Amino acid sequence: MLSAGPTPRIPLESWxxxxxxxxxxxHHWSWLELLALPSQxxxxxxxxxxxxxxxxxxxxxxxxxxxxxEVETAADFALAHSxxxxxxxxxxxxxxxxxxxxxxxxxxxxxxxxxxxxxRLLVPHLYLWKSAKWVRGxxxxxxxxPGFWETAGYHDYGDPxxxxxxxxx
Amino acid sequence: MTYVDGNALAGPLREIxxxxxxxxxxxxxxxxxxxxxxxxxxxxxxxxxxxxCPGCDEVVLRLVRGPSGAWLDLRGCVSLxxxx
Numbered sequence: 001m002l003s004a005g006p007t008p009r010i011p012l013e014s015w016x017x018x019x020x021x022x023x024x025x026x027h028h029w030s031w032l033e034l035l036a037l038p039s040q041x042x043x044x045x046x047x048x049x050x051x052x053x054x055x056x057x058x059x060x061x062x063x064x065x066x067x068x069x070e071v072e073t074a075a076d077f078a079l080a081h082s083x084x085x086x087x088x089x090x091x092x093x094x095x096x097x098x099x100x101x102x103x104x105x106x107x108x109x110x111x112x113x114x115x116x117x118x119x120r121l122l123v124p125h126l127y128l129w130k131s132a133k134w135v136r137g138x139x140x141x142x143x144x145x146p147g148f149w150e151t152a153g154y155h156d157y158g159d160p161x162x163x164x165x166x167x168x169x
Numbered sequence: 170m171t172y173v174d175g176n177a178l179a180g181p182l183r184e185i186x187x188x189x190x191x192x193x194x195x196x197x198x199x200x201x202x203x204x205x206x207x208x209x210x211x212x213x214x215x216x217x218x219x220x221x222c223p224g225c226d227e228v229v230l231r232l233v234r235g236p237s238g239a240w241l242d243l244r245g246c247v248s249l250x251x252x253x
Contacts, residue, residue: 004212004219006172006226049216085228129216149216153233153240166235 008083018137021073037062044124047160061103064095075140083134087147127158175209196247199227
């Protein structure tokens with residue numbers, strides 16, 4: 001269980017998730033609005049850059065396809081923002097087509113704060129630092145903007161199958 | 170998530186610098202608090218070392234050690250006064 005700082009505790013009544021387009025248009029969801037959206041229960045393998053993997057993990061959450069459905073954008077890139085200040089960047093296409101979720105349950109129980117709860121990004125086909133804990137929003141961008149670890153030596157994309165750990169890998 | 174004190178940076182920084190940087194005194198960009206590197210709160214259960222200000226929890230220093238080099242980010246630090 002990795003963390004680059006103190007664990008944020010976000011009361012559900014003030015929790016909010018927002019998608020902001022490159023034009024500055026904001027779409028946001030309260031906790032109850034997120035729970036009201038159709039959910040999925042992906043079972044996926046996780047790959048951490050510190051060389052462990054955890055197989056067949058079970059989650060519940062909302063597909064980014066649902067959250068991005070009404071969002072008009074020409075962006076190619078996304079920057080995920082978390083409560084606590086963490087950021088991580090991904091190509092927008094890696095958030096689409098059933099590849100990414102905002103998850104709020106792990107193993108049938110509410111996601112605890114130390115695992116990124118109340119809600120975290122889950123992008124299992126990339127290294128786990130891309131699956132931002134305590135996610136509070138996704139900023140859509142026309143140009144790639146490296147996030148917290150990507151500005152400190154880690155790979156911009158982070159494909160575990162190509163072992164893209166560090167810049168230049 | 171727990172942290173350890175900045176003395177945990179002694180070895181990793183010693184690999185890069187000729188002096189012990191944990192004795193250096195730095196000022197936090199975010200809140201202006203000044204103190205020794207050894208007093209920073211270092212989060213080690215992460216892809217790199219993240220040292221945060223004990224006053225405001227903002228990131229003061231980050232150090233990532235790859236197999237063939239290191240990345241050091243000091244942007245959260247106004248300056249380091251290094252005893253020589």
